[in-house]
Amino acid sequence: MNRSAYFTTDLAIKVLSKILKARTVFHGLSNLPGGPTIFVINHFTRIETLLLPYYLYHLTETPIWSLADANLFKGGLKSYFDLVGVVSTKDPQRDALVIKTLLTGKAHWIIFPEGKMVKTKKLVRKGSYLVxxxxxxxxxxxxxxxxxxxxxxYRRSLAGEGVENEGEIAALRTFLDLSDTDRLIEKEVQIVPINLTYYPIRSDDNIFSELVSRHVKDPSERMLEELMTEGTMLLDGVDIDIHFGQPLEVADELKTPAVAEMLQNLIAAEFYTQPEIMEMLRAAAQRMMQLYMERIYSLTAVNHDHLFASFLRRRSFSLFSKKDLARSVFVLSEYLQNDKSLEKNLHLALKESQIHLLTDDRYDKLQNFIDLGLKAGGLVQHQEHLKKLTEYWQKPLLLHKARLDNLIEVMANEVEPLDGLQKYIQWIARIPDWLLRIRVSHHLYIQEQARYKAERFDCEEHARLAGNFGRPFLLSHLSRKTGIVFVHSYLSVPEEIKKCAQFLRNQGAWVYGVRLPG
Incomplete structure (x- = not known):
């Protein structure tokens, strides 16, 4: 690696990150270890291949190297990769270089376990991770x-564990191409899972795709798709949640009696020639892979688009109101905010009250999603109602078209690995729209009664309050044709408007007497 090129690239990315509209939030920084580390990361865009080495370098103060597909090592890109520490997956010295730089502390490594970009976000099939x-x-x-x-x-053997003489250690140093001046890290090797979640994800023509269309002859479908998706995210603005998961302690896999016994007194440089040991290590690697895949995708930052997409996918092809979709997400958000196992997964915008989804949609969370569905052809408008378009939902997800043509499906796929979330979604999705309206109304009424009770209790510490003049009330009627929200003046209380409300109820209306705080 050319350090001058590395730091020049670092400076370029620093400048670029200030120009582009990407807002990055880090979670779980306490999980960053101090020893040799392999970071395993989900792979959805080209963005992480540029930004992650930059971020991790500044967080760990250690150069970050990575593996990349051999097909990318062509022309000028190959020269650049050679300068900044990107190694081909088919490099014959790949494994030795990874191990040597880990043990000497010269670099941490990034590896994408999927082996390629998973643009469809479809990874879970019948309970297993498949690419x-x-x-x-x-x-x-x-x-x-x-x-x-x-x-x-190798680290243990070089430290003298299970090695009877200095000759074996010298042979191992030669095998790993370690010089006499190379000092070794004493800490154990760890694997740290990282999840990157982007929000919002949109695809559209932008300055990048337009420039390529004008100046590149016959640009590939893949190139245009990536520029339209990732260019739009960076230019229009995107939140990037980066979650660091609990590290995998590699040493734990070597503590099993069978493996420990076989490794004892074995020349480490030759362990790969022993079929029994290699079989055990392959089994251990398989277990670890399943574990770090689970940890990567259990860290997905859940956002509004995930929830809207998941509920929309489960809806029938009959007409529905966008408020029906909003109510489903509102109810789900109430459960998620009180579920300790999922609270950490919530995007910042979902950690606050979602009442705006039911009132004015002031942050355009619902409308932006509906606009996406209408533009993509997944939804069609029928006067005041919406309907899923059958053709859209029957199209297969194609690798280089999914983010353009089936983005709603991609969003829903991303949260499939979150079992706890899926149970909530499946349960709420089964509730008929009319019943969900009743549940939401009842929930809001009970919530307002509880708020009044709590605030009254606080006030009673300072003054004696007679009666329940400030309690909000609901007056029902057999007819459902008319509903009235009755609001008292700021210096009044609900009790003072109750007689008038009762008169209106007697005329056939439902009346809700609002309590204004104060």
Missing amino acids: GDDSAARSPHTGAASLALRAEI
């Missing part, structure tokens, strides 16, 4: 786990 479409689905790669296990075995 690719149904006809060519495969398991995520175990390479990160295998490299971490080998590095930890």
Whole structure:
């Protein structure tokens, strides 16, 4: 790696990050270890391949190297990769370089276990993580786990564990191309799962795609799709939530009696020639892969689009109101905010009251999603109602078209690994719209009664209050044709408007007497 090129790139990204409209929030920084680390990260855009090394370098104060697909090492891009520490997955010295730089502390590594960009976000099939479409689905790669296990075995052997003489250590240093001046890290090797979640995700023509269309002859479908999606995200503004998960302690996999016994007194440089040991390590790598995949995707930052998309996917093809969709998300948000196991997953915008979804949609969360559905063809307008378009929901998800043509499906796919969230969604989605309206009304009424009771209790510490003059009230009627919201003046109380409200109720109206705080 050329350090001058590395820091020049670092400076360029720093300038670029100030120009582009990307807002980054870090979570779980306490999970960053101090020892040799392989970061395993979900791969949805090209953005993470540029920004993550920059962010991680400043967080760890250690150069960050990464592996990239061999097909990218062409022309000027290959020269650039060679300068900044990007190594081809087909480099014959790949494994040795990863292990050596980990053990000497010269670099941490980024590895994408999916092995490619997962643009469809479809990873969970029948409870397992699989990459690719149904006809060519495969398991995520175990390479990160295998490299971490080998590095930890070498680290222990170089530290003298299980080695009887200095000759074996010298042979191992030669095998790993370690010089006499290379000092080794004493801390154990760890794997840290990282999840990046982007919000909002939109695809549209932008200055990047227009420039390429004008000046590049026959640009590929893949190139235009990536520029339209990722360019729009960066130019229009995107929140990037970066969650650091609980590290995997690689040493724990080597503490099993069978593995420990086999490694004892074995020359570490030759352990890969022992079939039994390699079989055990392959099994360990498979277990670790499943674990870090679970941890990566359990850290997804849940946002409004995820919830709208998940409920819309489950709706029938009959007419519905956009308020029906809003009520579903409102009810779900109330549960999520009180669920300790999912609270950490919420995007900042979901951690506050979602009452705006039911009133004026002042942040345009609902309307922006509806506009996306109408533009993409997933929804059609029928006067005041909406309807899912059958053709849209029956289209297959294609790798280089999903983010353009089926973005709502991509959003719903992203939160499929969150089992707790899916249980809530499935339960609420089964509730008929008319019943959900009643549940929401009842919830808001009970919530307002509880707020009054709590505030009254606080006031009674300072003054004696007679009666319940300030309590909000609901007067029902058999007829459902008319509903009235009755608001008292600022210096009055609900009790003072109750007689008038009762008169209106007797005329056939439902009347709700609002309590203004104060």
